[in-house]
Amino acid sequence: MGGDFNVVRRPEEKLGACIHRKVMGEFDAFIEDSALVDLPLNGGSFTWSSRREDPSFCRLDRFLVSPEILQNWPDVIQKLFLNKISDHSPIAIRRISWNNGPKPFRWFESWADETGYDQVVEEAVTQSKGKGIGAVLKTCKSHSKIWLQSRSKRNPDSSSILEKMITDLEDLVQNEKATSVQKKN
Incomplete structure (x- = not known):
């Protein structure tokens, strides 16, 4: 089972925001009662960021697996990937020693x-x-x-330029939303 659970398990999974200990305890109890395992997260500590001037960071996204999965694949982990576009960073479940042979060559x-x-x-x-x-x-x-x-x-910054354009567009949309909310009030 995997996704955005919108809650943390431990206080160290949240930075820069208040901690709701009751909800955190309920989520932890759900995981234990369901006999699920929260896999280690490699590549970072937080899967979500508020992206504000005074940001908060949380680990909201995770995979929970059954013990049977770990019996068959004991080297399974969660891998966090860098994301500059969304407030959530993508994660994937994978085996540490995963090897499907050589990567296919793609021609465009x-x-x-x-x-x-x-x-x-x-x-x-x-x-x-x-x-x-x-x-x-x-x-x-x-x-x-x-x-x-x-x-x-020759063009080392082409992806950086596109990422900046996307960020600028997201900021523009957020500013327009904020302006329309202020006009309504």
Whole structure:
């Protein structure tokens, strides 16, 4: 079972806000009565932030699993991921030693429109000519990775720019909401 429970289990799971000990105790009792296990959280301590000038932080999101899950997969954890867009940070349940083999290579059609990418493919095809389609694809994959890395070095802040634009838009929407509430009052 997983999600936003909107309550903390321990005082150290909340920072900068008041603690409701009764609700906290009830939630802890629910977990124990249900014989569930709250998995360790790796990657941080808090899954939610108020994002205000004087912020508060809480661990509201979690996965609760049965002991049977831990018998089959004793290395299961909760992984916290960085999130600059929402007030909740995403979490995932995963095995520490999880290995599904090599990551698949993804090709995006938009790359074909990029200047110079056609030359990358031509070079890869020429280099692996006569070795079969598997060799051609493998060479295209390695050449494409090199091309992507060089492209990222030329535009290192592209994701940062998009994240800033999203944050600015969220702030604009919040300010407009605050202004309309003030006008109503």
